[in-house]
Amino acid sequence: PDEAAVEAVRTRDRQLTKPTGSLGRLEWIAEWLAAWQAKPTPSVDRPLVCVFAASHGVTAKGVSAFPSDVNRQMLENFAAGGAAINQICAAYGLGFKVFDLAIDMPTGDITEADAMDEKSCVATMAFGMEAIAGGTDLLAIGEMGIGNTTVAATIYTALYGGPAEHWVGRGTGVDDEGLKRKVAAVEAAIAHHSDTLKDPLEVLRRVGGREIAAMAGAILAARLQRIPVVLDGYVATAAAAILHAIHPSTIDHCIAGHLSAEGAHQDVLGRLGKIPLLALGMRLGEGSGAALAAGLVKAAAAVHRDMATFGQAGVSERLS
Amino acid sequence: PDEAAVEAVRTRDRQLTKPTGSLGRLEWIAEWLAAWQAKPTPSVDRPLVCVFAASHGVTAKGVSAFPSDVNRQMLENFAAGGAAINQICAAYGLGFKVFDLAIDMPTGDITEADAMDEKSCVATMAFGMEAIAGGTDLLAIGEMGIGNTTVAATIYTALYGGPAEHWVGRGTGVDDEGLKRKVAAVEAAIAHHSDTLKDPLEVLRRVGGREIAAMAGAILAARLQRIPVVLDGYVATAAAAILHAIHPSTIDHCIAGHLSAEGAHQDVLGRLGKIPLLALGMRLGEGSGAALAAGLVKAAAAVHRDMATFGQAGVSERLS
Structure with missing residues (x-):
């Protein structure tokens, strides 16, 4: 973080026509933006929502309320402008890009195989790093992938331990039987890979997914390119959790856009030390919570940059 | 509320390309907008932020960290586009109007006199009712008035009882001595007017303020004109509390935009049965929290109206 930039923001903030702290x-x-953009006057002029889409072999275990066909159908819906995320981006003037991570080629079923081989995992992270090459000053990341709340729950179980039930939620809305199948799938995956789950990158490769690998890459690339990141919900946070397990400082430039309705998200955010900006009971994914939060961040940057100072406006300062 | 419009929203919502409830x-x-706009497809095409500004005789008791000169200076700041609320309205495309409620003529000092006489109180409510005559489909209300957190705290003490300390906070940021003066002022006002505080309208007239009377008028007018209302923080909620004390249904068309950092706001919202959309630790007033929430409401309306249905997008529905 650029402490001088933060100090510049604080100095200006004290001069703006409002009570300090109000x-x-x-x-x-505004301080967070300045710290990670390394600019005394932070800007959100080119905010970008990136959604990473992937398919998961574990769907063979009946872990989702929706068929995997939905992955490609939703990519088409994104392209046609019909999804929720399209409307949020339009409302707040956010750029929007979708990345198809070999969506017609599911990862291995994590209950009995590795999700990715080494080469594929690295290539997908690298692809995620390239995603922001077009430039942005605020990156919101989200995902799309039937079955990926099961994958995220497996990652959290691998990283943090505890019973699978604690980490598994209803995702897009499975019934009680589906919930049991999700728990069983997480337990089977943990048992199958139990010998190698101490290494966070091995967790990613073995029980993760391509969208999670790509988001991890995007988060790292954003850090290197001085771009603050807004995380979406339960699944996007799994990418941050992998990086955090490698070293907590790798996600210092990330904020939690929202608290998902997926029950264990609050626990994860607590472990990552993130306080969500919004808590609206959302559990859609596709970057929707991060994009709403990006709308707030955009307003916060505008407020800091464009407000008048006491001197400019001729407003009396506080009584001493 | 228009239950048929709500049902139309629910029917469409179930067809949109997302899991129901997500x-x-x-x-x-979207349902709330439909209920109170009485339209099966709710719209937020002309959102409006109205800020009501007034001066308070009780400032003579040293209850604020800022001088009352700030009232007129801030009106000029609003007009010049230099205040926080101007930037938020610009960021989200919200209309913005400020109403000067005889700002150079403070109300009576509530610790020893009535804030308003009968005629002035009624005229100010009527003025507030006229405020939205230009038309809008979403009204966010806020206020500006040095000393008005003391007035709001007095209203809450009158309506709900309990010690003044419970309702008094630091407002724009008074020090410990200022906080004591605020508590003493509330206690003095309650003692002076104790014989007539059973009638909510008398509470408004005797220990309220012009911006609070005008906001109460605006809320009522919005109800009659089928305009949903977003309340700002601690002071704006006092106008809703007066109406709620007359009859709870009078504020059914209002939502709480945000939870203020002023400590007792949560208690008030609980009494009014309102769950705030945002909780960002803000305590500025001038409609800032309501305007941020209006940005969310605008996005919610766009999402409902513009998303594709499963049929339109060719997306598979959930497995049965």
């Missing part, structure tokens, strides 16, 4: 987290957002 | 409060917002 904008709460909006003030904190 | 957008959490965004779905609820």
Whole structure:
């Protein structure tokens, strides 16, 4: 973080026509942007929502309420502008890109095989790193992939331990039987890979998914390119959790856009030390919570940059 | 509320390309808009933020960290586009109007006199009712008035009882001595007016303020004109609390935009049965929290209106 930039934001903030501290987290957002953009006047002029889409072999175990056909259908829906995320991006003037991570080629079924081989995992991370090459000053990341709440729950179980039930939720809305199948799939995956789950990157490769690998790459690339990151919900946070397990500082430039309705998300965010900006009971994925939060971040940047100072506006300062 | 319009929203929502319920409060917002706009397809095409500004005689008791000169100076800042609320409205495309409620003529000092006489109180409510005559489909209300967190705390003490300390907070940021003066002012006002505080409208007239009377008028007018309302923080909620004390249904068309950092706001919202959309630690007033929430409401309406259905997008529905 650029402490000088943060200090510049604080100095200007004290001169703006409002009581110091009265904008709460909006003030904190301006400081966070400055710290990771390394700019005394942070900007959100080119915000970008990136959605990473992948297919999962574990869907063979009946872990989702929707068929895997939905992956390709939703890519087409994104392209046609018909998804929820399209409307949110339009409402807030956010750029939007979707990345198809070999969506017609599912990863291995994690209950009995590795999700990815070494080469594929590395290539997918690298692809995620390239995703922001077009330039942006605020990156919101999200995902699409039938079955990926099961994958995320497996990652959390591998990283943090505890019973699978604790980490498994209803995702897109499985019934009680589906929930049992999800728990069983997570338990089977943990048992199958139990010898190698101490290494976070092996967790990613063995029980993760391509969208999670790509998001991990995008988060790292954003850090190197001085781009603050807004995380979406339960699945996107799994990419951050992998990096955090490698070293906590790797996600210091990330904020949690929202608290998902998927029950264990709050536990994960607590472990990562992230306080979500929004808590609206959402559990859609596709970057929807991150994009709403990006709308707030955009407003916070505009407030900091464009407000008048006491001197400019001729407003009396506080009584001493 | 228009139950047929709500049912139309629910029917469409079930057809949209997402799991039912996955957008959490965004779905609820669409239903709320439909209920109070009485339209099967709710719209937020002309959102409007109205800020009501007034001066308070109780500032003579040293209850604020800022001088009352700030009232007029901030009106000029609003007009010049330099305040926080101007930037938020610009970021989200919200209309913005400020109403000067005889700002150079403070109300009576509530610790020893009535804030308003009968005629002035009624006229100010009527003025607030006229505020939305230009038309809007979503009204966010806020206020500006040095000293008005003391007035709001007095209203809450009058309506709900309990010690003044419970309702008094630091407002724009008074020090410990200022906080004591605020508590003393509330206690003095309650003692002076104790014989007439059973009638909510008398509470408004005797220990309220012009911006609070005007906001109460605006809320009522919005109800009559089928305009959903987003309340700002601690002070704006006092106008809703007066109406709620007259009859709870009078504020059914209002949502709480945010939870203020002013400590007792959560208690008030609980009494009014309102769950705030945002909780960002803000305590600025001037409609800032309501305007941020209006940005969310705008996005929620766009999501509901513009998303594709499963049929339109050719996306498979959930497995039965």
